[in-house]
Structures are given as structure tokens and as C-alpha cells.
Amino acid sequence: MIRFWPATASDVAAQVDQLTGVLLAICGAILLLVGCLLLGFSIRYRRGSSAKRGALPEIVSREVEVGWTAATLFLALFLFAWATGMELRANPPQPDAIEVHVLARQWMWKTRHANGAQEIDALHVPRGEQVRLLMTSQDVIHSFFVPAFRAKQDVLPGRLTELRFTATETGTYNLFCAEYCGTLHARMGGTVTVMEPEDFARWLAVQPRGDDLAREGAALFVSLGCAGCHGDRRGGSATVRAPKLEGVYNSPVPLQDGRVVTADEAYLRDSILQPRRDVVAGFPNVMPSFAGLVHEEEMQRLLAYLRSLKDAP
Amino acid sequence: MNHITPAIPAPDAIPHEEPSYLTAERGIGSWLLTTDHKRIALLYMAALTAFFFIGGAGAVAIRLELFTPKADVLTADGYNRMFTLHGTVMIWFFLVPSIPTTLGNFLIPLMVGARDLAFPRLNLLSWYLFIFAGAVLIYALVAGGVDTGWTFYTPFSTTFSNGYVLLAGLAIILAGFSSIATGVNFLATIHLLRAPGMGWFRLPLFAWAIYGTSLVMVLATPVLTAVLLLVIAERGFGLPVFDPSRGGDPLLFQHLFWFYSHPAVYIMILPSFGVISEIVTCFSRRNVFGYDFMVYAILWIAIAGFLVWGHHMFVSGQSIYASLAFSFLSFVIAVPSAIKVFNWTFTLYRGQITFEAPMLYAVGFIGLFTIGGLTGLFLASIPIDVHVSDTYYVVGHFHFIMVGGAVSAFYGGLSFWWPKITGRKYPMTWARFAAILMFFGFGFTFFPMFIMGYLGMPRRYQVYPEEFQVWHVMSSAGAVLLAGAYLLPMGYLAWSVFWGEKAEDDPWNATGLEWSTSSPPPRDNFRTPPEVDEGPYFYHPEGEGPGHDHGDPHRDQVRTP
Numbered sequence: 001m002i003r004f005w006p007a008t009a010s011d012v013a014a015q016v017d018q019l020t021g022v023l024l025a026i027c028g029a030i031l032l033l034v035g036c037l038l039l040g041f042s043i044r045y046r047r048g049s050s051a052k053r054g055a056l057p058e059i060v061s062r063e064v065e066v067g068w069t070a071a072t073l074f075l076a077l078f079l080f081a082w083a084t085g086m087e088l089r090a091n092p093p094q095p096d097a098i099e100v101h102v103l104a105r106q107w108m109w110k111t112r113h114a115n116g117a118q119e120i121d122a123l124h125v126p127r128g129e130q131v132r133l134l135m136t137s138q139d140v141i142h143s144f145f146v147p148a149f150r151a152k153q154d155v156l157p158g159r160l161t162e163l164r165f166t167a168t169e170t171g172t173y174n175l176f177c178a179e180y181c182g183t184l185h186a187r188m189g190g191t192v193t194v195m196e197p198e199d200f201a202r203w204l205a206v207q208p209r210g211d212d213l214a215r216e217g218a219a220l221f222v223s224l225g226c227a228g229c230h231g232d233r234r235g236g237s238a239t240v241r242a243p244k245l246e247g248v249y250n251s252p253v254p255l256q257d258g259r260v261v262t263a264d265e266a267y268l269r270d271s272i273l274q275p276r277r278d279v280v281a282g283f284p285n286v287m288p289s290f291a292g293l294v295h296e297e298e299m300q301r302l303l304a305y306l307r308s309l310k311d312a313p
Numbered sequence: 314m315n316h317i318t319p320a321i322p323a324p325d326a327i328p329h330e331e332p333s334y335l336t337a338e339r340g341i342g343s344w345l346l347t348t349d350h351k352r353i354a355l356l357y358m359a360a361l362t363a364f365f366f367i368g369g370a371g372a373v374a375i376r377l378e379l380f381t382p383k384a385d386v387l388t389a390d391g392y393n394r395m396f397t398l399h400g401t402v403m404i405w406f407f408l409v410p411s412i413p414t415t416l417g418n419f420l421i422p423l424m425v426g427a428r429d430l431a432f433p434r435l436n437l438l439s440w441y442l443f444i445f446a447g448a449v450l451i452y453a454l455v456a457g458g459v460d461t462g463w464t465f466y467t468p469f470s471t472t473f474s475n476g477y478v479l480l481a482g483l484a485i486i487l488a489g490f491s492s493i494a495t496g497v498n499f500l501a502t503i504h505l506l507r508a509p510g511m512g513w514f515r516l517p518l519f520a521w522a523i524y525g526t527s528l529v530m531v532l533a534t535p536v537l538t539a540v541l542l543l544v545i546a547e548r549g550f551g552l553p554v555f556d557p558s559r560g561g562d563p564l565l566f567q568h569l570f571w572f573y574s575h576p577a578v579y580i581m582i583l584p585s586f587g588v589i590s591e592i593v594t595c596f597s598r599r600n601v602f603g604y605d606f607m608v609y610a611i612l613w614i615a616i617a618g619f620l621v622w623g624h625h626m627f628v629s630g631q632s633i634y635a636s637l638a639f640s641f642l643s644f645v646i647a648v649p650s651a652i653k654v655f656n657w658t659f660t661l662y663r664g665q666i667t668f669e670a671p672m673l674y675a676v677g678f679i680g681l682f683t684i685g686g687l688t689g690l691f692l693a694s695i696p697i698d699v700h701v702s703d704t705y706y707v708v709g710h711f712h713f714i715m716v717g718g719a720v721s722a723f724y725g726g727l728s729f730w731w732p733k734i735t736g737r738k739y740p741m742t743w744a745r746f747a748a749i750l751m752f753f754g755f756g757f758t759f760f761p762m763f764i765m766g767y768l769g770m771p772r773r774y775q776v777y778p779e780e781f782q783v784w785h786v787m788s789s790a791g792a793v794l795l796a797g798a799y800l801l802p803m804g805y806l807a808w809s810v811f812w813g814e815k816a817e818d819d820p821w822n823a824t825g826l827e828w829s830t831s832s833p834p835p836r837d838n839f840r841t842p843p844e845v846d847e848g849p850y851f852y853h854p855e856g857e858g859p860g861h862d863h864g865d866p867h868r869d870q871v872r873t874p
Contacts, residue, residue, distance in 0.1 A: 002783055003780060004768075005768075006767065006768045006769050012696070015696065016696045016697055016699075016700055019694060019697060020691065020697055020767070023691055023694065023697070027687040027690060027691075030683075030687060031683060031684065031687060034654060034655075034658060034680075034683050035680065037661075038658055038676060041658065041661035041662055041664070042661060042666055042668075042676065045597070045661060045662065045663060045665065045666050046666050046667070046668075047666060047667045048665070051663075052663070053663050053664075053859060054663065054857060054858040055856050055857050055858055056663060056858070062603075064659075065603045065655075065656075068651070068652070068655050069606070069648060069652055072647065072648045072651040072652070073645070073648050076644035076645060076647050076648060076690075077644065079644060079690060079693075079694065080640060080644040080693070080694075083693075083695055083696055083697070084637055084640060084641075084695060086696050087636075087696050087699075088633070106473070139468075139473060140468055140469040140472075140473050141468070141469065141563060143628060143703060145769070145771065147700070147769025150696070150699065150700040151699070151700075152699050152700065152702065152703070153628055153630070154628050154630055156557070156563060156564070156629075157468060157563065158557025158558060158563075159557065159630065161630045176769065177771070178628075178702070178703040178704070178771045179703060180393075180462050180464075180466065180469070180703075180772075180773045181469060182393075182460070182469060182473060182474065183389045185393070185773060186389070186392075186771075186773070186774035186775045186776045186777065187776065292558075
């Protein structure tokens with residue numbers, strides 16, 4: 001059977017399809033108008049036909065030109081406003097979103113759930129819950145593309161990008177790498193499987209896993225020496241004064257230069273790799289950079305650990 | 314009206330004994346060292362034909378491979394090299410130079426009433442640069458292979474790709490210099506060498522289109538040079554610019570690259586607008602509807618084209634606010650294109666239309682360009698673009714503009730001015746057939762791409778899931794028709810040079826200075842320097858229409874004796 005329309009398996013997909021449908025109707029009408037005028041005039045005013053010639057009638061004049069310029073402009077502005085409004089409202093971040101780390105490399109997708117379950121070239125997600133992918137690449141630029149979700153986001157080396165979606169239909173869907181990444185670009189794909197939440201919970205529970213991400217991150221936190229300064233002050237082990245990290249995730253952090261930033265993944269990541277860029281107000285600028293010492297997979301574990309630290313009561 | 318003083322005697326009385334530019338000098342040296350803009354145009358035509366075949370060979374390899382979902386013909390790297398070859402050759406060595414360096418070179422001095430371009434030797438130099446650059450690129454593609462795609466995205470191109478990226482970059486820089494030289498030459502010519510009386514608003518729309526194109530060439534190409542030099546610096550000399558592991562930013566490349574490459578789309582399509590305007594007005598015997606709006610639209614596109622590069626980066630990770638601004642500007646740039654389509658259409662209204670081959674190409678162009686432009690509205694909408702970017706939808710869209718549009722216009726322009734260029738007529742039935750074949754061949758090849766793109770088929774894939782096969786088969790089958798439509802004119806045009814009927818000076822009864830000289834023109838274009846006292850189109854008196862029902866549309870053409 002020939003498909004003319006892709007599967008619609010996320011909340012955004014339905015909205016995008018609606019926008020596409022309306023645009024198709026508008027553009028179809030314009031095309032029909034141009035086509036009819038073009039063919040109609042071609043036939044009616046072929047040389048020697050008996051159609052009326054002579055000066056253009058009053059109505060076809062400068063006003064018409066100004067008129068259709070204005071009409072096209074208003075149509076363009078209307079489409080812009082609608083499409084952009086949709087984009088801005090799509091997928092507001094939800095606090096209880098399921099987080100999955102995605103690591104792209106030539107030519108493979110590695111996904112890792114919060115409990116440490118790992119998949120290669122595959123991703124399982126529950127239906128009806130927002131999923132938040134935190135993605136980075138080990139080498140070149142890739143792009144995480146699931147046509148059935150109408151979702152795509154480039155995955156860059158040296159940077160975290162984020163993709164949020166809420167699946168609405170169970171099933172197995174294509175995952176593609178959409179950004180050309182070298183020899184086996186065409187084979188860098190896999191599947192995204194959407195399951196009922198209870199099936200997903202069952203699936204997740206039986207996955208082989210090492211420690212969960214946060215636990216592994218905690219071990220790294222000690223072995224890399226982070227705990228030496230940022231460690232638990234109540235235990236009294238920290239000798240250098242450094243910002244406390246309990247509850248820091250997603251909280252506002254005042255900086256030395258007066259700005260206040262939100263400590264999201266990108267900020268935490270930058271602070272590990274380039275600690276001197278955004279120094280927290282009230283602390284000395286002494287932390288060394290861990291660039292080159294922490295590779296991307298370790299970074300994911302560290303971030304998971306930092307997110308898991310709840311503020312002490 | 315174009316008033317030639319002293320007036321040319323009745324056409325029959327012109328003695329044709331003065332040699333044309335084709336026969337003025339003989340020998341291979343007289344071609345390779347010529348500074349005659351008309352001969353250089355022919356040199357470009359020969360070179361472009363060769364590059365069109367090379368780039369076309371890449372397309373053939375791609376369409377053959379994609380006939381089935383599995384890898385059959387090429388290795389994975391072989392396929393990547395083929396689409397890189399197809400893209401780099403077709404963009405920089407065919408589409409960007411196509412109309413400006415051939416028809417533009419030939420016609421701009423004739424249209425403005427000059428003896429030659431402002432810098433004839435620079436014109437020859439830019440041809441040699443172009444040939445040298447092309448030779449270097451072909452060497453890089455054949456000897457080492459380049460697998461970056463025509464977009465050279467970092468850090469892939471700087472750190473990970475194996476192949477002759479440096480040499481390919483160098484070749485494109487050189488082609489850029491050739492392009493800049495050509496642009497400067499046109500700008501200077503149009504500014505300085507217009508015939509007495511040829512005011513700016515008496516320029517034919519083709520000259521305006523080439524003017525807009527040249528502006529973009531001169532202002533945008535240096536940015537391409539700069540970004541390719543940065544790629545060379547990082548890849549060849551280890552200077553960290555784009556490599557994030559050494560503090561670089563891979564997105565910087567995309568910003569700089571598209572700052573050139575989006576305007577480059579307008580380098581490719583603006584000249585076509587000029588060609589189509591000339592053809593439509595001639596064969597409908599009506600002055601161009603809304604001439605001044607057409608001029609403003611060209612300038613609007615040339616300028617606003619610089620402000621929309623970020624719409625190539627909606628999924629790259631750029632800020633949503635940047636995407637918002639670029640989306641807005643991309644919608645705005647749709648307006649001048651719409652103006653042009655409506656004005657061409659209304660030029661037909663109350664005309665006396667005939668359908669010689671150039672007109673068929675032009676009508677086909679308007680249809681294909683309208684589809685190409687409307688599909689651009691989907692891409693300007695961020696939510697839809699997120700879904701279809703880097704899929705075949707985009708491939709379909711830009712081929713509709715750049716191949717359905719620019720290449721149709723190139724063939725149309727060639728068939729329109731061929732009698733002027735060669736002094737010969739070609740067989741009209743064959744030409745009409747080829748024009749119609751091109752329209753349908755093109756449609757069958759590229760329309761399926763919109764559907765498979767929306768279904769999610771990513772571009773630059775050698776192997777693909779079976780669900781997409783039906784669309785690829787359609788596309789490959791259409792490509793066979795399209796190839797026929799491209800080859801056919803090469804055959805009958807070449808035939809016409811030797812055996813074609815001799816063409817009159819103004820075989821289409823067109824207005825415009827280029828038609829007032831002989832076919833082919835003499836070395837110095839005009840026997841007597843022309844003077845101009847009216848606009849370029851005078852198919853009927855202002856405020857009237859072409860008369861009705863008579864065989865000689867020229868009757869309405871007011872010429873002062």
C-alpha cells in the first residue's frame with residue numbers, strides 16, 4: 001500500500017499536520033488561480049482570437065498591483081504569526097518529564113534512561129508522557145529525526161541540545177540521522193518504540209543495567225575530586241569554599257558580574273568545562289577546567305548526579 | 314521607443330557584407346585571446362556544457378542507485394562522493410554562472426547599447442579563472458574524492474572527512490573570484506556604458522535582473538571565500554575555528570556559509586526573472602505589466618536575500634528568537650516573487666499570444682517557479698520546517714526553483730536569443746516538443762520528492778526503508794525524460810549552426826536594442842552608436858493594446874522614421 005501521509009504519533013505531529021493542511025489549501029488555491037489565469041489568458045488571447053483587445057480596463061491598473069502586493073504581504077504575515085505561535089506554544093517543558101540521554105557518534109545512537117538502562121539505535125518511551133532528550137555528539141553534527149513525531153533536532157559536538165516530545169500512539173517508528181555525517185550516514189538509524197506506560201515500566205524494569213546514571217555520577221564526583229571542594233559540608237570534608245550543589249539544578253544562580261542564570265544542564269556542563277566563564281557570586285575563581293578530562297558519557301553521569309541532589313532540609 | 318539615430322534604413326536594405334563577430338577573426342588564438350564579450354559568452358557556453366555533463370553524470374549515478382532501497386551500484390563512500398560532485402559542480406560551475414556569463418555576457422552590452430563590457434580583459438580573465446577552478450575541482454573530485462556534500466559542514470569537513478577537501482575549497486574560492494570579476498564588470502557596464510538616453514528606467518528587465526544578480530555576487534561571494542579560507546586554515550594548518558574540542562564553534566560555519574549560500578539562490582534565480590520577462594512580453598505582444606514594480610521586486614529580492622540565511626538553521630540549535638526573526642523575513646521575501654508571477658500572468662492579458670518554443674519554456678517556468686515558491690512557504694513556517702528540513706522535501710523545493718526555474722529559463726533564453734547569437738534558426742517543432750518534455754520530465758522527477766520528504770525520507774541517503782521506494786522509482790523514471798529534454802536541444806541547436814535557416818535581424822519582432830543590430834552582430838555590436846528615447850518595450854502605444862486579428866504584430870510597434 002502506498003502511503004501519502006506519515007504516521008501521526010505525537011501531539012505536535014497533529015498540530016503540524018493541521019498547519020500543513022491549511023497551507024496546502026491556501027497554496028493550492030493560489031496555484032489554481034495562477035494556473036487558471038495562465039492557461040485561460042493563453043487560450044483566450046492567442047494570436048488572432050476574437051477576444052477583446054485594446055487598453056487594459058480601469059480595474060487592472062496600479063491599484064491592482066498595490067492591492068495584490070498588500071494582500072500577499074498580509075497573507076505572509078498571517079501565516080508567520082500562526083506558525084510561530086504554534087512553535088512557541090509547542091511542548092512547554094514539564095517538571096516530571098522523562099529524561100533520556102542521547103549520545104550520537106559516527107554512526108550510532110546510544111540512548112540511556114535515568115535508571116541506567118541503555119539502548120543502541122533504539123529508544124523506548126511511554127505513551128502520553130513528555131520525554132526530554134538531552135543530546136550531544138562525540139564527533140560530527142548529527143540530527144535526531146523521528147518523522148512520526150514531526151520532531152527533529154541537530155545533535156552537536158561540544159554542546160547539549162534538547163528535544164521534547166509527547167508520543168500519543170503506540171507503535172514502532174523510524175529514527176533517522178538527518179544531518180549528513182559521513183560514510184554510513186544512511187545507516188545511522190533505528191527505531192523509536194512507543195509503549196503503554198505500564199508496558200514501558202515493565203520493559204524498563206527488566207532491562208539489564210549497570211548502576212543508574214546518578215549513582216555512577218556520584219562515584220565520578222568523588223574520583224574526579226569534585227567532592228574535595230563541593231562535597232557535603234555537614235560532613236566537614238570540604239576544605240575549599242565552593243558553591244553547594246544540593247538543589248542547584250534548575251535554580252537561579254547569581255553570578256559575579258551581576259547576572260542571574262538558571263542552572264540548567266547547559267550551564268552545569270559549561271561550569272565543569274569552562275569554570276571561569278560564569279563564576280558564582282561570592283566565590284573565588286579557583287576551579288580548574290575539566291575539559292579533556294571528562295568525556296561526554298561521563299558528563300551525562302555527572303549531570304544526572306547533580307540533578308539528583310536534592311536540597312537538604 | 315528605441316530611436317536609432319541616424320535611423321536604420323528599412324531592414325531589407327541593410328548590406329550584410331560587414332563580417333559578424335563570428336567571422337571577424339579566425340583561428341583558435343582569436344577565440345582564446347578574444348576580449349569580445351560575445352565570443353567570451355560562447356567560451357563560457359562551451360565550458361558550462363562540459364560542466365553540465367559532469368554534474369549530470371553525478372545525478373545519473375544518484376538516480377540509478379536510488380532505484381532500489383539497497384546499495385546496488387555504488388559503495389557508501391562512492392555515493393557520498395557522487396552527490397558531492399553533483400552539488401558542487403552544478404551549483405558553482407553551472408547554475409551560478411549559467412545565465413549571467415553566457416546570455417548576460419552576450420546581451421548586456423547589446424542591451425545597454427555599448428561596444429563591449431566595461432573591462433573586456435577582466436572578462437577574459439574571469440573565464441580563465443573559471444576554467445582553472447573547474448579543472449582543480451574535477452581533479453579533487455576524481456583523484457581524491459570529496460565526500461562532504463556541497464555544504465562542507467564543520468567539523469565533518471575540517472576534522473573527519475577523508476578526501477581532497479582543501480583542494481575542492483580552493484577551487485571554489487577561485488570560482489568565486491571569477492564570479493566577483495563578472496559581477497563587477499556588469500555593474501560597471503550598466504552604470505557607465507549605457508547609450509545616450511538610456512535612463513535607468515529604460516533598461517530592459519533582463520539588464521535589471523543581471524544588475525541585481527551582480528550586486529549579490531559582489532557582496533556575498535567574499536563571505537564564501539572567507540569561510541572556505543577558515544575551513545582551509547583549520548583543516549590544513551590546525552587553526553582552531555570550528556572544532557568544539559578546541560573551543561571552536563561548528564555553527565559559526567553554518568552562519569557564514571549560508572550568508573553566502575542563501576543569496577546564491579538569488580544569484581541563480583534572478584537572471585531567470587529577466588529572461589522570462591523578455592520572453593513573455595515579446596510573445597504576448599504586450600508591454601510588461603508593471604515594469605517599475607518588476608524592477609523594485611528585483612531589488613527587494615537582491616537586498617532581502619541577505620537577511621534570511623538563518624532559515625537554513627531552524628533545527629541547528631540556534632536560538633528560537635533568531636529562528637523567529639528569520640522565519641518572519643523569509644515570509645516577507647515571498648512577496649516580491651509573488652509580484653513577479655502575477656505581473657507575468659497579467660502581461661498575457663489582452664495580448665496577441667503565440668507559442669514558439671521560448672514562450673513554452675517561459676509558461677513552464679512560471680508554473681514550476683510558482684510551485685517552487687509556494688512550497689517555500691511551508692519551509693518558512695518553523696514547525697513544518699523542523700519536520701521537513703534535511704529531507705527530500707527540501708531537495709524537491711530547491712530543484713523546483715533552481716532547475717525547474719533557472720534551467721528552464723536558461724533553455725528558454727537560449728532558444729530566444731539563439732538566432733541573434735548564431736544568426737541561425739532551429740527547427741521549431743523539435744524545440745516546442747523539447748520545451749513541453751522538459752516541463753513534464755521535470756515534474757515527474759521532482760514532484761514525488763515533496764511527498765517522500767513529508768513522509769520523512771532524509772536526503773543524502775544511499776539506502777532507505779522500502780516504504781519510500783515507489784517515490785524514488787517515479788523520480789528516477791522522470792529523470793530519464795528530463796535527460797532527454799536536456800539533450801534534445803543540444804542536438805538541434807548544434808544542427809542549426811551548420812544547416813539552420815538564416816535568421817533575420819529580429820526574427821521574433823521583439824523590441825530592445827539587441828534586436829536592432831544584425832544577426833549575428835558585428836564585432837562592435839552596432840554600426841552606428843544607438844541613442845534611446847523611450848523604454849525597452851513598445852509593442853503597442855501606451856494606453857492601448859496590440860491590435861486584433863492581424864498577422865503582423867509589428868504593425869503596432871511605433872518606430873520613428
